[in-house]
Amino acid sequence: MQSWSSALTNESITNALITRLRTISALDDHDVHAVRFLPIVVKYYQPGQAIVRDGERPAECCLISKGFCVRSKTTSSGRRQILSIHIPGEVPDLQSLHLHVLDHDLTTLTECTLGFISHVSLREVTRRRPNIAEIFWRDTLIDAALFRDWIVNVGQRPAPSRLAHIIVELRERLKVIGQVQGAWFEMPLTQEQLGEAMGITPVHANRTVKQLRDDKVVEFRRGSVRVIDEQKLLELADFDGLYLHQRPSL
Secondary structure (H helix, E strand, C coil): CEECCCCCCHHHHHHHHHHHHHHHCCCCHHHHHHHHCCCCEEEEECCCCEEECCCCCCCEEEEEEECCEEEEEECCCCCEEEEEEECCCCCCCHHHHCCCCCCCEEEECCCEEEEEEEHHHHHHHHHHCHHHHHHHHHHHHHHHHHHHHHHHHHHHCCHHHHHHHHHHHHHHHHHHCCCEECCEEECCCCHHHHHHHHCCCHHHHHHHHHHHHHCCCEEEECCEEEECCHHHHHHHHCCCHHHHCCCCCC
8 A cells, every 4th residue: 555645636536526426416616626625645555455444443535546446244254245346436435424433344356546535524525515515415325225226136136137237337337437438348356256246156156257258248358348239238137227326317
């Protein structure tokens, strides 16, 4: 872990956050200015590093500038369940602003550039700019909506549909920040990690990946996914993007 705060400006760190917030809420110029000038400490993380652990009391929130992170819970027997995947522009531990003890792990999935914003600074800006407080509140509600859909995905869909749903959701979220190039987009999970996200064994995850590949629905290559058959993928995923609330009117 290394601090790069001298090399990166607040503006470059907050660009993805502002892009995403403008998708889900109405930001005015004063709000944008306030977000851009939040004091941020930039740090670099390697894949698989813990950002915050279950039971810790963080004093800051983490803004993802580059890379992917995951939330997870681990049972007493050592089995891990990935609860959500997080992308640039997201603040996956925003709830720590009010829930003082974290109840899950937040871990890097890839190399990450992260911006840390103190709780003191976040409280100050939300009190000074009530619209920002409302926008962050909406963001946490959307986060809860994603959790609900993940519960349905793991609990009620067969494995091929679970995987298809994760693929479509991640693609739709990456589109908002301009990180989908044609049919390809980044999805840097190993088959073991896919199993943890779907609630199945690595062996079952391997079979599921093979099924989607053999059925020519998607292609997996070096941490990326290419959609081959859009219609088949959407049917398999049983996807309704309402829960992403990607327009301020939703």
